[in-house]
Amino acid sequence: MSEDMPDQDEAQPIETQTLPLDAWHRAHGGRMVPFAGYHMPVQFEGIMAEHLWTRERAGLFDVSHMGQVLLTGADVAGPLEQLLPGDLHGLKTDRMRYSLLLAEDGGILDDLMITRLASTAPFGMEDEGGEAFYMVVNGAVKYEDISFLREHLPDEVTINHLEDHALLALQGPGAGDALAQLLSGTDALYFMQAGGFDWDGVPLWISRSGYTGEDGFEISLPAADAERFATALVALDAVKPVGLGARDSLRLEAGLPLYGHDLTEQTTPMAGGLGFALSKRRREEGGFHGHERVLGEHRDGPVTQRVGLLIDGRQPVREGAEVVDEGGQAIGRITSGGHAPSLGQPIAMATVPAAFAAIGHRIHIRQRGKDFTGTVAAMPFVQQRYRRASKGS
Amino acid sequence: MKRYFTEDHEWIAVEGDEGTVGITDYAQEQLGDVVFVEVPDSGAMLKKGNDAAVVESVKAASDVYAPVSCEVLEGNDALGDEPGLVNSDPEGEGWFFKLRLEDKDELAELMDEAAYKEYVASL
Known part of the structure; x- marks a missing residue:
């Protein structure tokens, strides 16, 4: 028997790095693999x-491989809006937005979460006034992202890569109650809101967000305190560590979508199904990388x-399988695929010509010489259960 | 009945000139939750080392090879509805296919249980 499809990224850097919770994962029975340049469970x-x-219930994920970046200066939103199609001027303090880092031709360099901060103090930085944003970018491309930001943002914007911070995600319907057992005040957060908290003297930056479709939180904290906090979380009945x-x-x-798989530099925001990331004011005004192409496609x-x-x-069907037309010609590609445990059947994401993209369209796929069929379906496949603020609050 | 093992973590239990093939407990542990198994058709003629079956876990697809040259007598249809048998009983109910050996001398190239245990311990 041989495994012929790798469960990790093919391109490995020379030396795989360790993350703050490496020993903790091993002690909790994590099976470690190289991913995005790190040993990950x-x-x-x-x-x-x-x-x-x-x-x-609630799963605890270590996502410390992701890039955490602070952007500060007298004017950050202005120059940053040239690289991202989201409305940053209109983003309120402690609110976050899903956005895209765009190449000059409008191709997606990364997808990310960005939050406007009142101050950088929750991250242990001396506050210098002006604007501050906290960005979380994908681990596999974080160094490329930071270089791109350095190249395209004026010198007046300071870029701080928070390499001494870990990032944990607590996800699931039990996440709210679980976190409330350790901290007070997190219940006041709704989906896509964030704030600073203190746990036993440790400064935590907590957002109500995540990437599982469930209610939950992402928690940034000093790397040195990550083990202690993770241990306190998994001591709760509802919480277990969960792997990649x-x-x-x-x-x-x-x-x-997962960047590097379902989205690449060849994907535009509309091709990626991410039209919602083009804020209304930005659609009207343009002024971001590739705006003519992106808005033309909109x-x-x-x-x-x-x-x-x-x-x-x-x-x-797995990433790399071909989507074919009736005549067997390749017209697209499976970009992610696997068994969906909550549905009990296989699901996938694919890139296909727009004429094949309508819900209900029948799709032919070829994988390792074998033919498969499927149907274009609405996403999400499983109902998202975010804890949203009611309108007007 | 004697059981032999391959370095690719297949087992074959032999009785006379017939055998039953599956994957080992070590292999199912490495694969994780099995969600699909494709077994060979009866009558298929396989050379030692040919692709014989496919096993898919939540995370990856893997090939299962014929441990010996053989004619396939029967695939385990139960795995179609219940692929998890490969996890719960890999060396029993989770068998993949039964076969007729073409050349019993090929068994000499496989490991016995003690040698396989030692091999797994070395991984």
Whole structure:
């Protein structure tokens, strides 16, 4: 028997780095694999059990490989809006937004979360007044992102890579109650809101967000305190550590794209199905990288589109399988795929020509010489259960 | 009945000139939750080392090879509805296929249980 599809990124840097919770993961039975240049736990007790636990209770994920970046200066939103199509001027303090780092041609260099801060004090930085934003970017491209920001932002914007901070995600319907057992005040946060907290003298930056489709939090804290805090979390009945394997199946069910797989530099925001990331004012005013192309596609539709697929039968199709037309010609590609534990069937994301992207369209796929069929389906595949603020609050 | 093992973590239990093939407990542990198994059709003729079956876990697809040259007598249909048998009983109910050996001498190239245990311990 041989595994012929790697469960990790193919391109490994020369030396795989360790993260602050490395020893903690090993002590908790994590099976470590190289991912995005780091040793990461792919699973603890098993991907299926961890996936279902997260959907029912609460999973603790270590996402410290991701890039945490502070941007400060007298005017940050202005120059940053040239690189991102989101409304940053209109972003309120302690509110966050999903956005995209765009190359000059409008291709997606990364997808990210950005929060406007009142001050950088929660991250242990001396506050210098002016504007401050906190950005979380993908681990696999964080150094490229930071170089791109340095190159394209004026010198007056200070870029701080928070390499001494860990990032944990607590996700699932039990996450709110669990965190409230350790801290007071986190219940006041709704989806896409954030704030500073204190746990036993440790400064925490907590947002109500995540990438599983469930309610939950992302928690940034000094790396030196990460073990102690993770231990306090998993001591709670509802919380178990969860690995990268379940993180991938959870985000796939939630219809959330993974950069480097479902989105690349060749993907435009509309092709990526991310039209919602083009804020209204930005659509009207433009003024961001690739805006002519991006807004043209917003008006006329993209050439290709990211779609969700329900795959017939039980055998999963994986990244790299070809989408073919009736005549067997390759017309697209599976960008993510696997078994969906909450649905009990295989699902996938694919890039297909726009003419094939309508919900209900039948799709033919070829993988390792074998033919598969599927149907374009609405995403998310599994209902998202974010804790949203009611309108007007 | 004697059981032999391959370095690719297949087992074969042999009785006379017939055998039953599956993957080992070590292999299922490495794979994780099995969600799909494709077994060979009866009548298929396989050379030692040929692709014989496919097993897919939540995280990856893997090939299962024919441990010996053989004619396939029967695939385990139960795995179609219940692929998790490969996890719960890999060396029993989770068998993949039954076969007729073409050349019993090929068994000499496989490991016995003690040698396989030692091999796994060395990984």
